[in-house]
Amino acid sequence: MIKNILNLGDAALYCDFGKEVNRKTNTQVIRYFKSIQKENIASINNLSPSYNKLIISFDLKKTNFKDLKKLIENLNITNEDDLENKKIEIPVCCDENFALDIVRLENKLNLKREKIYENFFNKEFFCYMTGFIAGMPFLGDLSENMRAKRLETPRVKVPKGSVALTEQFANIYTFESPGGWNVIGNSPLKIFDSSKEVSPNLINPGDIVLFKEISKNQYESYSE
Amino acid sequence: MKVTVSKNYFQVIRAGINTTFQDEGRKNLYHVGIPFSGAMDKRNYLLSNKLVGNKINSPALEFAYQGPLLKYFGNKINIAITGDINFKIKKKDITIDGNCYQSLNLENGDELDILSTNKSVYGYLAIGGQIDLKYQWSSCSTNTKAMIGANDGKKLENEQVINISKLNNQLMERKLNYINTKIENIRIIKGTNFDYFSDKGKKTFLEKEFIVSKLTDRMGMRLEGPKIENIIDTNIKSEGLIKGVIQVPADGNPIVMLSDHGTIGGYPKIGVVISADYEKLVQLSPGSKIKFKQVDLSSAENLFKLYDLETQNLISQIE
Numbered sequence: 001m002i003k004n005i006l007n008l009g010d011a012a013l014y015c016d017f018g019k020e021v022n023r024k025t026n027t028q029v030i031r032y033f034k035s036i037q038k039e040n041i042a043s044i045n046n047l048s049p050s051y052n053k054l055i056i057s058f059d060l061k062k063t064n065f066k067d068l069k070k071l072i073e074n075l076n077i078t079n080e081d082d083l084e085n086k087k088i089e090i091p092v093c094c095d096e097n098f099a100l101d102i103v104r105l106e107n108k109l110n111l112k113r114e115k116i117y118e119n120f121f122n123k124e125f126f127c128y129m130t131g132f133i134a135g136m137p138f139l140g141d142l143s144e145n146m147r148a149k150r151l152e153t154p155r156v157k158v159p160k161g162s163v164a165l166t167e168q169f170a171n172i173y174t175f176e177s178p179g180g181w182n183v184i185g186n187s188p189l190k191i192f193d194s195s196k197e198v199s200p201n202l203i204n205p206g207d208i209v210l211f212k213e214i215s216k217n218q219y220e221s222y223s224e
Numbered sequence: 225m226k227v228t229v230s231k232n233y234f235q236v237i238r239a240g241i242n243t244t245f246q247d248e249g250r251k252n253l254y255h256v257g258i259p260f261s262g263a264m265d266k267r268n269y270l271l272s273n274k275l276v277g278n279k280i281n282s283p284a285l286e287f288a289y290q291g292p293l294l295k296y297f298g299n300k301i302n303i304a305i306t307g308d309i310n311f312k313i314k315k316k317d318i319t320i321d322g323n324c325y326q327s328l329n330l331e332n333g334d335e336l337d338i339l340s341t342n343k344s345v346y347g348y349l350a351i352g353g354q355i356d357l358k359y360q361w362s363s364c365s366t367n368t369k370a371m372i373g374a375n376d377g378k379k380l381e382n383e384q385v386i387n388i389s390k391l392n393n394q395l396m397e398r399k400l401n402y403i404n405t406k407i408e409n410i411r412i413i414k415g416t417n418f419d420y421f422s423d424k425g426k427k428t429f430l431e432k433e434f435i436v437s438k439l440t441d442r443m444g445m446r447l448e449g450p451k452i453e454n455i456i457d458t459n460i461k462s463e464g465l466i467k468g469v470i471q472v473p474a475d476g477n478p479i480v481m482l483s484d485h486g487t488i489g490g491y492p493k494i495g496v497v498i499s500a501d502y503e504k505l506v507q508l509s510p511g512s513k514i515k516f517k518q519v520d521l522s523s524a525e526n527l528f529k530l531y532d533l534e535t536q537n538l539i540s541q542i543e
Contacts, residue, residue, distance in 0.1 A: 009413050009496030010524035012466050021461055033255065046254040048464025048487060055464035057254070060499050060528050065521060131257035131464070131487035134370040138462065138488075174257075175370065192257070194372045197361055201256050 001028065002054075005072065007065045011045075013056040013072060021051040021140075021168075026128045029054050030205045035077045043068065049205055050129045051138075086207045090172070090187050092121075092163050093219035098186035101151070105165070105182050108148045117213065119146050120184065125170060125209040130201055135174040135192025137203040142168050154180030161186045163211070170211075172203075188222035230356065230387040232298030239382050240292040240338065242441070245355070245374035247283045250363035254464060254487045261365040261373070261484055264442060264506040265346050267535045268306040268404075272350035274542045275304035275327045275398050283357055283364045283374065285349040285386075289509075291338025292349075292380060296330045301388065302395045303330055307347030308404050310339040325400040327352070344404065344507040352395070356387040367484055369443070400542050407504050408512070411519045411527070415470065415493035417460060425453035429494055430518055434478065438510045442484040445505070447514065451476030454492065462490040468497035468505075470516075482506060500527040 001017070008014040015032070017025050033049040036056065043062035048055040058068050094117060096102070102113050109116065125139035142165060150166050155178065158164070162173040164181030171181060174192040191202045203209060214222075246269065249262020263269030263286055273280050285292070291309065304327040305311055311322040314335040322328070322336075324347075330336065341347050357364040357374040364374040371377030375384075421429065434449035458474035465471075469481045471491035480497060481489070483506075497505055498519060508514060519527070 006416055007413070007521055008416055008466060008493070009468055010499050010521060010528060012496075014416050045251045046260070046466075047252070048254040048466075050463040050488060051461050053461075053463040055254075055466065057466050060525070061532060064525055129462075129488065130255065132462075132489075133486060134257040134372075136257055177369075192370075194360065194370065194377075205255070 002032070005069050008055060010065070011058055011060045013058070013065065013069055015054040015056065015072070017052045017054070019052065021128075023126050025052045026126075027206070032077055033205070035075060036072070039075065041071070048131070084206070086204070087210065088203055088207055089210050089212050090163075090189060091214040091218070091222065092185040092187050092211050093214050093216055094185040095216045095219070098162070099184050100162070101164070101182040102184055104151075105148055105184065109146060111145065116146065116184070119143060120170070121211050121213050123210070125211070127203050127205050127207040127209060129205050130203065133173070133175050133177050134194070135201045135203075136171055137191070137209070139170045139209050140168050142170065148182055150180035151182065154178055158183060159186065161188065163187055186219070188219050229385055230389060232301060232353070232388040232391060234294040234296050234386040234388075236292055236380055236382060236384045236386065237295055237335070238293035239380040239384075240287045241290045242288040243292050243380035244286055244366040244368070245283050245357055246286040246365045247363055248281050249365050249483065250361040253361060257487050258361070258370055258372070259367070259483065259485050259487055260467060261367045262363070263348065264483055265307070265348075265503045267503055267538070268346070269348045270535065271325065271400065271402070271538060271542070272304050272306040272348040274539050275306070275325065275400065276302045276350045276352035277392050277394055277396065277398070278350060278352060280539065282350070283355055284351070285380070287338060287347055287349065288341070288345050290340055291347060293335065293337045294386070295333070295335045297332055298388065299391060300329050300331055300395055301391055302327050302352030303336065304328070304350050304398070305338065305347060308342040308344045309347040310342060312337045312339065325402050327396070327398045329395050329397070341509075343406070343509060345509050346507060351388060352392040353388045354390040356389040369484060398542050400538065402538060404507070406507070407501070409515050409517050410501050410505050411498045411524070412470065412495035412516045413498060413521060413524055414518060415495045417492035418494055420454050420456040420492040421472070421494060422453045422455045425455070428452050429478070430516055434514045436508050436510050436512045436514060440510055442482055444482050444485055445480040447478045447480070449477070452478060452494065456492075458492070459490050460492055462488050465489045466496070468499070468502055469493050470495045470497065480505065498524040498527060500524065500531040
């Protein structure tokens with residue numbers, strides 16, 4: 001449930017679902033997100049679900065904070081266990097040309113790379129949210145012994161397709177972009193497809209992701 | 225690649241620094257990771273379209289600092305430029321200084337040279353007719369980062385052409401008396417992490433002067449000035465962003481999110497620029513001074529009503 005609704009500026013509602021970042025809280029956020037989306041409220045411009053927040057931005061010409069807050073508070077949110085969890089397999093190649101930060105991680109985590117990959121592959125990840133850049137999924141959770149901080153100096157350019165870790169999360173860079181996550185491999189899959197207007201993102205909030213290791217040869221045949 | 229050229233077109237001789245096609249932007253895609261985009265200075269964008277008799281939300285060319293140099297080929301066409309812009313029209317035997325907020329006709333072979341924005345950042349060129357552009361999610365706004373929208377998601381490039389698929393019938397020359405006002409005081413509402421900052425930090429934010437840095441583009445505006453002191457945490461759990469949000473990362477220098485911003489961020493939000501002042505903010509060029517002034521929600525709502533009314537009045541003055 002929403003604990004509190006504040007205003008973020010004069011044209012957005014900031015809905016707080018609590019402090020903790022976990023699947024339970026995030027599932028609540030996603031439920032609200034999907035229910036509000038279904039309502040097709042004309043004054044709403046955008047919905048931004050994240051780990052434990054939902055930001056609702058609106059057209060100040062059509063409504064205001066007070067009125068929209070009341071409307072959201074009185075909405076019927078479907079509370080049944082109706083979230084579809086699509087399962088998606090993501091092939092990742094960990095060739096050393098792709099695994100830019102594997103040495104750094106070995107040192108920071110005090111684990112051998114074999115162990116890091118063993119912990120990472122064939123394990124279910126939950127998609128908490130997508131964004132920052134188009135289609136980038138924020139996936140969790142990594143086990144306690146796999147959690148490392150961001151790079152001290154972020155990269156100016158992280159290659160497209162990079163699969164990277166920080167703290168309890170994994171993500172995939174859908175575009176070449178600046179970024180500070182620890183890169184451990186690269187996926188040849190198209191995660192964001194702008195030619196699809198209906199569902200451009202391969203991975204959406206609530207989905208389950210499994211990473212599968214592939215060889216350099218398999219990677220190259222993907223890109224053909 | 226084969227370039228098809230229509231009967232009426234512009235040849236891009238010089239593309240300019242950051243020239244893109246923009247309209248009102250695209251809604252309901254933050255959750256996918258796609259920002260609003262659209263014209264940075266919406267008032268000037270709308271006025272440019274109205275001046276050439278277009279539908280008010282038609283695509284226009286937005287340029288920053290130095291605009292494009294375009295050569296026109298085809299039947300007589302109506303254009304208008306808005307903002308605070310130096311530009312010239314080169315005809316066969318004469319060069320004319322252009323006036324903003326005044327539509328004019330270009331003939332076959334004329335050149336339009338948009339030299340610079342005057343102590344401001346953005347200007348708009350509306351073309352009386354229909355530009356041949358690709359729409360994505362009901363908008364042609366070019367987002368160069370996600371490579372979506374018109375022009376294959378890219379800025380305008382030298383040597384390319386801009387095809388006009390249909391010209392407006394009426395070639396009336398319209399005029400509006402309007403001068404852009406500049407402000408240094410930008411009004412804000414306290415952000416959701418306002419209390420992450422020390423009393424001294426809050427005072428710094430609300431009383432000291434900041435300078436717009438060169439690291440400013442359609443995504444964001446980085447400011448320089450006295451450091452804003454954080455006493456809680458320089459990171460928050462990543463969450464959504466909207467345009468106008470002012471984030472303060474660990475280095476203490478504020479960053480204002482602008483129309484092409486990343487949709488998720490993890491820095492504390494100290495404030496949000498009010499809707500009524502956003503268009504004034506984006507026009508502040510690097511080196512400009514800026515001071516933040518705090519207002520409450522109901523003042524911000526009233527100020528927006530006034531601002532919107534003023535825009536509507538300006539639009540209705542053009543006939």
